[in-house]
Amino acid sequence: MNARLRVLLVDDELAMRESLAAWLRQDGHQVTKAAGGLEALAELERQEFDLALVDIKMPGMDGLELLRRVKDAHPDTLVVIITAYGSIESAVEAMKAGASDYLLKPFDPEHLMLLLEKMARQRDLLRENSALRQRLNEGECIGFAGLVGQSPAMRAVFGQIEDAAPALAPVLITGETGTGKEMVARAIHNQGPRAFAPFVTINCGAVTETLLESELFGHERGAFTGAVKARRGRLEMADGGTLFLDEVGEISQKMQVALLRVLEEKRFQRVGGNQYLASDFRLISATNRDLPALIQQGRFRQDFFYRINVLAIAIPPLRERVEDIIPLAEHFLAYFAAQTGKANLVLDSRAQRALRAYPWPGNVRELRNVIERAVIVAQGSSVGLDKLTFLSPLPEADSSAMTLAEVELAHIRRVLKSQGGSVSATAGVLGIDRSTLSRKLKKAGLEPS
Amino acid sequence: MVPLGRVSATAAAVVAANLQALLGLNTLVVRPWPEPSPCLVPTRGQYDASLILRELAPEGESGALRLGLINHDLCLSFLTFVFGEAQLGGRAAVVSLHRLQDLDDGSRAPQALFLERLAKVGLHETAHVLGLPHCRAPGCLMRFSGGLAELDRLGLEFCPACQGRLAVGRARIRRGDVRAPFGSGPGLG
Numbered sequence: 001m002n003a004r005l006r007v008l009l010v011d012d013e014l015a016m017r018e019s020l021a022a023w024l025r026q027d028g029h030q031v032t033k034a035a036g037g038l039e040a041l042a043e044l045e046r047q048e049f050d051l052a053l054v055d056i057k058m059p060g061m062d063g064l065e066l067l068r069r070v071k072d073a074h075p076d077t078l079v080v081i082i083t084a085y086g087s088i089e090s091a092v093e094a095m096k097a098g099a100s101d102y103l104l105k106p107f108d109p110e111h112l113m114l115l116l117e118k119m120a121r122q123r124d125l126l127r128e129n130s131a132l133r134q135r136l137n138e139g140e141c142i143g144f145a146g147l148v149g150q151s152p153a154m155r156a157v158f159g160q161i162e163d164a165a166p167a168l169a170p171v172l173i174t175g176e177t178g179t180g181k182e183m184v185a186r187a188i189h190n191q192g193p194r195a196f197a198p199f200v201t202i203n204c205g206a207v208t209e210t211l212l213e214s215e216l217f218g219h220e221r222g223a224f225t226g227a228v229k230a231r232r233g234r235l236e237m238a239d240g241g242t243l244f245l246d247e248v249g250e251i252s253q254k255m256q257v258a259l260l261r262v263l264e265e266k267r268f269q270r271v272g273g274n275q276y277l278a279s280d281f282r283l284i285s286a287t288n289r290d291l292p293a294l295i296q297q298g299r300f301r302q303d304f305f306y307r308i309n310v311l312a313i314a315i316p317p318l319r320e321r322v323e324d325i326i327p328l329a330e331h332f333l334a335y336f337a338a339q340t341g342k343a344n345l346v347l348d349s350r351a352q353r354a355l356r357a358y359p360w361p362g363n364v365r366e367l368r369n370v371i372e373r374a375v376i377v378a379q380g381s382s383v384g385l386d387k388l389t390f391l392s393p394l395p396e397a398d399s400s401a402m403t404l405a406e407v408e409l410a411h412i413r414r415v416l417k418s419q420g421g422s423v424s425a426t427a428g429v430l431g432i433d434r435s436t437l438s439r440k441l442k443k444a445g446l447e448p449s
Numbered sequence: 450m451v452p453l454g455r456v457s458a459t460a461a462a463v464v465a466a467n468l469q470a471l472l473g474l475n476t477l478v479v480r481p482w483p484e485p486s487p488c489l490v491p492t493r494g495q496y497d498a499s500l501i502l503r504e505l506a507p508e509g510e511s512g513a514l515r516l517g518l519i520n521h522d523l524c525l526s527f528l529t530f531v532f533g534e535a536q537l538g539g540r541a542a543v544v545s546l547h548r549l550q551d552l553d554d555g556s557r558a559p560q561a562l563f564l565e566r567l568a569k570v571g572l573h574e575t576a577h578v579l580g581l582p583h584c585r586a587p588g589c590l591m592r593f594s595g596g597l598a599e600l601d602r603l604g605l606e607f608c609p610a611c612q613g614r615l616a617v618g619r620a621r622i623r624r625g626d627v628r629a630p631f632g633s634g635p636g637l638g
């Protein structure tokens with residue numbers, strides 16, 4: 001394990017930011033500081049971070065809001081919330097919103113150290129998982145597998161797919177990361193009249209604007225430095241078939257205008273070309289962003305939105321269709337078992353309970369990864385809880401399921417220990433008065449010695 | 450080296466000897482400074498270590514490295530306590546004697562154990578000043594200790610990788626990036 005983390009430290013308080021950053025650097029980490037949510041988001045666009053340490057109480061965008069936006073746009077960045085003693089409710093809320101852990105100020109040095117080690121391990125696990133994901137995406141495709149589901153919500157999605165398939169109108173698919181938006185798009189394509197024509201995808205969030213332009217429109221030889229050969233763009237390749245624009249929310253306004261023009265005129269030019277080309281494709285777009293909100297903020301064009309959102313399909317997150325979790329898990333289990341030559345694997349009841357309780361921030365894709373790992377490490381015919389590796393804490397095993405009183409008591413114990421058992425020192429550290437603390441201790445059966 | 454308030458002369462001498470022997474830094478113990486009372490955090494009964502560092506090495510001032518020794522318990526705004534604190538690659542560090550005198554059961558540590566711990570923390574913090582971050586090698590003095598038990602498990606030595614980093618740090622001082630008004634030549638005032 002490499003213990004060094006790339007940390008984004010977000011705190012509006014200058015003194016706290018400086019001293020914690022200094023401490024983290026001393027511990028060998030690479031630290032970038034941000035004084036607020038917007039600054040933090042800008043940094044996240046600029047570089048990748050393993051861990052964001054976020055103070056929950058900040059003016060403007062607070063820590064919870066920032067947490068949600070980080071989890072949305074950069075799901076591989078771990079988030080730990082820093083909160084003051086006395087606002088534990090928000091810490092628990094943060095855990096539910098996808099925080100990996102939280103720290104109550106002031107923290108015990110030992111505790112901080114263990115937390116950083118835990119985050120380094122989780123980061124390694126995330127990297128391993130994304131390598132797995134890569135392999136799956138490049139190689140074998142599970143086809144309809146991601147569309148297993150018997151919940152009313154998923155049945156509604158299936159109905160919408162059936163309705164959309166024969167039409168030619170553009171479709172916008174929305175849903176969180178990992179819900180299977182691309183699979184829905186493929187299903188629409190496969191069930192429609194264009195099933196035998198190409199299904200061409202492009203991830204708009206993964207490339208720069210210039211690259212996206214030449215990827216979509218193609219370019220002529222010499223159109224720009226490095227354009228040694230003329231190249232067909234995805235618009236041309238999708239002729240007769242379907243063009244799937246993934247992460248359409250990331251497209252710049254300039255590109256939105258250009259695409260809008262193509263959709264209206266049904267013709268376009270290659271970059272550096274002067275000849276009009278025609279392409280007849282069906283457009284399916286997908287996003288995990290709230291496009292109407294982006295329109296409100298002036299970051300997405302309304303006219304482009306109306307064009308791509310003629311038919312809308314919203315895929316619910318896995319945690320909102322708990323009844324689908326076990327069928328999906330069993331489906332993946334059978335799939336990966338067959339792949340690795342392990343026959344007849346079953347999930348034991350504790351494993352099933354954990355799978356159902358877990359909030360699945362990474363949705364179906366995360367479930368698929370968890371099951372694949374479990375199959376690799378499984379011995380015998382039964383898969384137990386110990387074979388399941390979750391990226392976020394399991395609700396029942398971690399503090400997010402602790403009651404507030406339990407969380408509070410655990411923190412008091414830690415501080416009390418660090419203060420050598422002194423009640424007045426502990427009260428000072430916690431910022432409450434001695435009599436309140438004594439009362440809490442008595443109530444918990446912890447008589448001060 | 451700067452005693453902050455009343456600090457045992459033996460303790461100061463032991464730290465000085467170890468800095469000299471293991472880090473090769475000429476070390477002078479100067480006359481005690483008054484207690485850094487502005488750095489006291491009244492609600493916690495502890496001294497804020499980062500404020501003390503600023504007193505030891507005011508911004509814009511250059512000169513010898515300074516290691517403060519203090520009897521009181523130290524903390525940071527975000528940590529319940531620290532044995533010591535240092536400016537990484539900077540000029541100042543501070544070490545508290547407070548917790549080093551205890552045993553886990555609350556009784557007093559034997560003098561020899563206390564002095565050994567003090568030497569370890571003094572070397573660790575000074576090495577931070579020389580630019581060394583924490584190290585994960587077992588037993589290395591640059592390992593982070595969150596408590597006395599861990600501190601006691603450390604040897605009185607740096608791992609080979611950290612020794613290499615120390616050589617680089619000492620070269621920085623010899624080049625005169627940090628000047629030494631105390632004593633002669635490079636050293637720790």
Ligand SMILES: [Zn+2]
Binds near residue numbers: 026573577583593
């Ligand atoms: Zn240290």
Ligand SMILES: [Zn+2]
Binds near residue numbers: 589
């Ligand atoms: Zn080392």
